[in-house]
Amino acid sequence: MNAKASTRTTFRKDARAAHEGGARSAFAFSDATPIYVRLILLFRRNIESGDWPVGERIPVLNSLAEQFGVSRATVRQAMSFLENEGLVSGARGRGTFVVAKPEREPWLDIADDWKALVRQSEMFEADWVEIAKPLWEPNLSDITDGKALDKYHVIRRVLMRNHLPYLIGTSYVDQRIADAVGLGDFAKRPVLEIIDPYLAHIDQSTAVDTADAETAYLLQIPLSTPTVIVRRAGLNKKGEIVYQSEGIFRGDFVRLTRAID
Amino acid sequence: MGVSSAAAAGPLVDLDAAGAPIYLQLITIFRRQIALGGWPVDARIPTIEALARQYGVANGTVRQALTFLEREGLIRRMRRRGTFVLKQPDQPEKLNLPRTRQELRALLTKLKISDALVGEAPDGEGMRTVQLRFSRRDIPVMVERARFNPLLLSPCPTNSELLKCSLLASEGLKDRRRCSEIARTIIIGTADAETARQLEVPVNAAVAVVRHRVADRKGRLLVESEWLLRGDLLSITEHFAAH
Numbered sequence: 001m002n003a004k005a006s007t008r009t010t011f012r013k014d015a016r017a018a019h020e021g022g023a024r025s026a027f028a029f030s031d032a033t034p035i036y037v038r039l040i041l042l043f044r045r046n047i048e049s050g051d052w053p054v055g056e057r058i059p060v061l062n063s064l065a066e067q068f069g070v071s072r073a074t075v076r077q078a079m080s081f082l083e084n085e086g087l088v089s090g091a092r093g094r095g096t097f098v099v100a101k102p103e104r105e106p107w108l109d110i111a112d113d114w115k116a117l118v119r120q121s122e123m124f125e126a127d128w129v130e131i132a133k134p135l136w137e138p139n140l141s142d143i144t145d146g147k148a149l150d151k152y153h154v155i156r157r158v159l160m161r162n163h164l165p166y167l168i169g170t171s172y173v174d175q176r177i178a179d180a181v182g183l184g185d186f187a188k189r190p191v192l193e194i195i196d197p198y199l200a201h202i203d204q205s206t207a208v209d210t211a212d213a214e215t216a217y218l219l220q221i222p223l224s225t226p227t228v229i230v231r232r233a234g235l236n237k238k239g240e241i242v243y244q245s246e247g248i249f250r251g252d253f254v255r256l257t258r259a260i261d
Numbered sequence: 262m263g264v265s266s267a268a269a270a271g272p273l274v275d276l277d278a279a280g281a282p283i284y285l286q287l288i289t290i291f292r293r294q295i296a297l298g299g300w301p302v303d304a305r306i307p308t309i310e311a312l313a314r315q316y317g318v319a320n321g322t323v324r325q326a327l328t329f330l331e332r333e334g335l336i337r338r339m340r341r342r343g344t345f346v347l348k349q350p351d352q353p354e355k356l357n358l359p360r361t362r363q364e365l366r367a368l369l370t371k372l373k374i375s376d377a378l379v380g381e382a383p384d385g386e387g388m389r390t391v392q393l394r395f396s397r398r399d400i401p402v403m404v405e406r407a408r409f410n411p412l413l414l415s416p417c418p419t420n421s422e423l424l425k426c427s428l429l430a431s432e433g434l435k436d437r438r439r440c441s442e443i444a445r446t447i448i449i450g451t452a453d454a455e456t457a458r459q460l461e462v463p464v465n466a467a468v469a470v471v472r473h474r475v476a477d478r479k480g481r482l483l484v485e486s487e488w489l490l491r492g493d494l495l496s497i498t499e500h501f502a503a504h
Contacts, residue, residue: 032450226467
């Protein structure tokens with residue numbers, strides 16, 4: 001029952017292999033990935049490979065903590081993530097059981113083309129909470145030559161994934177478009193899908209920040225943990241910014257894949 | 262709860278919708294005011310009473326938000342004289358991640374290598390390793406840990422070449438008929454003790470982990486390289502066509 005892979009190898013090496021996506025070599029890359037993230041990746045891999053079979057009980061917290069040389073709190077943090085994802089389920093006094101195999105990657109890829117962007121928004125905008133709107137307008141002059149308009153309809157939401165808040169998204173839609181489409185539509189469909197026909201070009205910038213008090217509260221993460229900020233300006237054929245957005249992601253599972261040709 | 266802000270960009274909506282507690286929202290708003298210059302450095306900001314009236318909240322809520330910003334060192338409250346802006350939130354000059362090989366070389370020439378180490382890979386696969394620390398204006402910005410296959414990478418870099426430039430810019434990776442694109446994945450991590458020491462940042466500070474991989478035409482690994490870049494310096498700017 002005990003995970004074969006993890007009893008054979010040390011935590012560091014094993015977690016790194018999980019990080020690298022499997023049987024790649026264990027060259028000494030950095031330990032820049034937080035321990036609980038490495039545990040999540042490792043546990044998911046144990047479930048995926050059947051080392052921890054569906055329906056069976058997994059090792060108790062204490063023995064996992066001991067095995068990997070980490071604190072119980074860290075193991076609990078990883079387990080609660082998996083529980084939220086619906087992969088494991090714990091009943092007090094009976095232990096934790098594997099409920100299902102993961103259906104999708106924990107990683108959230110920041111898209112670098114329009115099709116992927118819209119596809120992503122359809123996938124992830126299904127579950128959200130409307131929140132108070134910001135009292136500032138975005139300043140995107142550092143990433144776009146587009147012309148800002150006078151009036152935008154603002155939508156600000158906390159988006160959920162695997163039942164966890166992962167993104168605070170603020171969208172600014174050209175008021176003319178919002179009026180033409182009807183505000184009711186924004187409650188039903190992803191913003192990007194609605195404005196898709198109006199766009200010709202996107203300028204996007206990705207940067208790293210740390211959670212300020214409001215972000216920490218909304219994303220339910222500790223103050224000052226890393227976040228990823230994605231800003232976008234969507235231009236129409238006339239070069240007007242008909243869509244702008246600022247997304248603040250919790251940083252731990254964001255990934256960008258970008259080749260250099 | 263109508264709100265009218267002193268900022269050039271007027272308020273868009275009010276505070277009373279669902280969300281974080283009001284004082285947290287105020288912190289974000291005030292910090293933006295300072296960052297965007299709406300409240301310039303050295304200037305006095307409106308009184309607590311005026312702000313409370315403006316945002317339609319209690320005096321105590323505004324005071325709570327200002328206390329937070331004072332602890333951050335952005336403002337200073339002085340008895341009777343009012344509250345003054347001390348400085349803007351730190352905004353270091355970003356490092357744009359390269360999109361092309363040309364941009365990659367341009368970026369590397371802007372940085373100085375301040376530490377270097379060459380060795381054998383610990384796993385006995387015959388790989389060789391190199392570790393470089395890059396600085397900008399004497400401030401460490403990035404550590405590169407890389408390894409390469411000395412039998413396949415041709416020409417094989419000499420030790421002194423390895424210590425002078427990133428493997429990603431080496432001669433043997435220039436010919437696209439012989440090697441793949443530079444596959445690259447970027448994730449956000451936190452600095453462990455060693456990384457924190459090398460980058461001179463606090464432990465657990467945000468770090469961008471940029472992994473590169475180049476293979477030859479048969480798919481055999483030529484170079485693998487990991488950059489640990491100070492998170493607050495990372496910037497990726499992209500432009501793409503819709504549809």
